[in-house]
Amino acid sequence: MESTRRTVGELVRERWGDHRPGLWFEGGVVSHHQVAAGAAARAALLAETLPSGAEPHVGVLLDNTPEYPLWLGAAALAGAAVAGINPTRRGPELARDILHTECRVLVTERTHLPLLDGLELPGVRVLVTDTAAYADLLKTYEGARPDAGGAGPDSRFLLLFTSGSTGAPKAAICTQGRIAAAGHSLVGHFGVRADDTHYICMPMFHGNAVIADWAPALAAGAGIALRRRFSASGFLPDVRACGATYFTYVGRAVQYLLATPARPDDRDNPLRLGFGTEAGAVDAAAFEKRFGARLVEGYGSSEGGAAVQRVPGTPAGAIGRAAPSDDLAVIDPETRRECPPAVFAGDGRLLNGADAIGELVNRGTSLFEGYWRNPEAEEARRRGASPRPGEGGAGEEGGAGTGKGWYWTGDLFYRDAEGFLYFAGRSDDRLRVDSENLAAAMIENILARYEDAAAVAVYAVPDPVAGDQVMATLALKEGTRFAPSPFARFLLVQPDLGTKMAPRFLRIVERMPVTATNKIHRVALRREGFRCADPVWWRPPGEPSYRRLTAADTDELVARYRAHGREELLTR
The missing domain is CATH 2.30.38.10 (Luciferase; Domain 3)
Structure with missing residues (x-):
């Protein structure tokens, strides 16, 4: 099939001269041609900014602003690769992501500059997009055309971070050919048209937004609309304002949308389809009933190793x-x-x-x-x-x-x-919390700093609706007792504790259970979850501190799992 050997750069160049609306953001709109021209200018800037002999990698530490797709287009034209940098990472771990992917250019914005304070980033040039200096620099490259930069289907295009059992996030390589093919495949699967608008409210450092939302829009010549960060209350006004017909989601986002107050005109919107993961059958049915748009669950690893397709009769x-x-x-x-x-x-x-x-x-x-x-x-x-x-x-x-x-x-x-x-x-060692892939080993290393901890184990327990929640077991040093307030204060001052890493449930044990080979018995801990004989503390959603999990709390939680068809997962 011809589309499987196409490049993302070719798709960007095809939008040159297309003056239809192409990108909506915060009340403004620019044409497809303006997007292609902006990508070309940034490609020229990148070519002159990268040191000779450096890997053609650019780190992008941005919210979903127009600069993100412009730099994706720039990388495609220049034969470079974008490493999406996760702004929920902190301290040395954030620096490690940038340096590991050998990014000699880092594109960011003023709101994220505090994340870089104190970080050692030798040889990395930082471009701050919302500054006069950046605007002046881009003027030098205005008029550049989106010409071929020697990139082919096998050229690296994305370095997508994905966590796993090895601890530090791994950067999955995605070539231009694979991303272009994925975009064309979704165009055919969902009947994406040139007059569609794809609403991108999931973070663009994730494969969800780039591969399943931006790429098919680019392949079909459809427009995109950006939301800086997901907002449940802003979702429907955005959709209506830009005429969005398609969006991608993760299960937690759907749950937040369903939690907003229902209105009689909720179905008065142009949405046709949502594509994503982990919404669950109950929430998918509720979403379609309320908003009139079908949710289609899919599965595909960022690495491209496996894919599951929804077919008639699923x-x-x-x-x-x-x-x-x-x-x-x-x-x-x-x-x-x-x-x-x-x-x-x-x-x-x-x-x-x-x-x-x-x-x-x-x-x-x-x-x-x-x-x-x-x-x-x-x-x-x-x-x-x-x-x-x-x-x-x-x-x-x-x-x-x-x-x-x-x-x-x-x-x-x-x-x-x-x-x-x-x-x-x-x-075992992977957790997916609010669409974020986390590695248990990294969280364990942070919790091990707690002065009263003798041993720590971190593992996933299923969320009642979608994905996982973080649970930790602490074995305390002899002569100490667990106090929730000092522990909560400890978490707040850990510089590398990401926003999704704090334990929802905390089990306190006198001695950590181990296997015959003296390894922590994670399987037993995970299967018992929060329904165990030891005291469990938890921080309910929206509450700032930990409190003891009571029998009534447990009954209420189990009822939620049962309502969403996930009770069996509590004993996996």
Whole structure:
């Protein structure tokens, strides 16, 4: 298919001379041509700013302002790659992200400059977009045309940070060809038209916004509308103002939208479709009923290793079936054998979660393009496979030890008897909180600084609606007692504790449970969750401090899980 070998740069250049409205932001609108011209000017600036011999990488530490898509376009034209820098990261961890991806240019704005205070960023030139100096600098490059910069389909285009069990976030490589192909695929799948407008309210340092929202708009010649940061109260006014027909979401955002006060005219909006993950069948149905727009759940790893497509007949709660190019299976990581099909009760509850839930694995050819400067993480993704029942032993073609291993997603799924796949969460050391992928090891390192802590374990417990919540177990030093106020104050002063990392639940134990090999027994901790014999403290949503979790609190929480069809996940 021709579109699979196209580049993002070609798609940007095709908008040159297109004077239709192309980008809406905070009441203003510019044409597709103006967007292409702005990208060309920034591409010329980047070409002259990057030191000779440096990797063509530019870090972008911005909210969803017009500068973000302009720099995406600039990178595509210049044959460079954008590393989206997450503004919820702090201190040395933020510096590590910038330096690890070898960004010699960092584009940011004044609101994020305090994040850079005190950071050692040798050799990094910082461009601050909302300043007179930046505006004057760009004038030098006005009139540049979006000419080819030698980039091809295999040129690096994105370095998307994704957390995992190795601790520090990994930068997944995405080429121009893969992003262009993804955009064209979604255009065909959803019937995106040139007169559509894609509303981008999810942060653009995530693959969700760039791959599933910006890329199909670019491929179809559709317009985009930006929201600096997601706002539940501002969502519908924005949609109406720009005529948005399509948007992407994560489950938490849908929950926030449904929590806004209902109005009689909620369905009076141009939205046709929302595409995202982890909304859940209950909330998806409620959203469509209230706002008149269908939510389509999808799954695709930022690394490109596996994809699940929704097809006609997909049951409520399921994501869909494997994409035609993938050979997906739900695998028990211990035995490396396929898990049995899910068994459901009459009301749809999963009855055999302990057996049916496993890690989603692509046993075929994946689009995974590797991680930047991280061969160990690449090997973990592609680790050796075991043969399927009835096939040869380990060491044969495609078997363990061959180096041609399957692609392990790190995500938990279960599959029904008809082959439909259901998302069940993240594997042991991964958490997904409010659409943010977090690594437990990083949070543990921070909590271990607490002066009364003798041992710390961090793990995911499912959120009642979507994704995960952070739970921690603390074994205290002898002679100490847990006090919630000092602990909360401790969290506030940790410079590298991201905004999603603070534990929702805190279990206090005299001694940390361990396995026979003296490792922390995370499986037991996770399965017990907050329903355990030890005292548990928690910080309910919107409350500033921790308090004891009572039996009434637990009953109310479990009722919420049951209402959203997620009670079975509490014992995974």
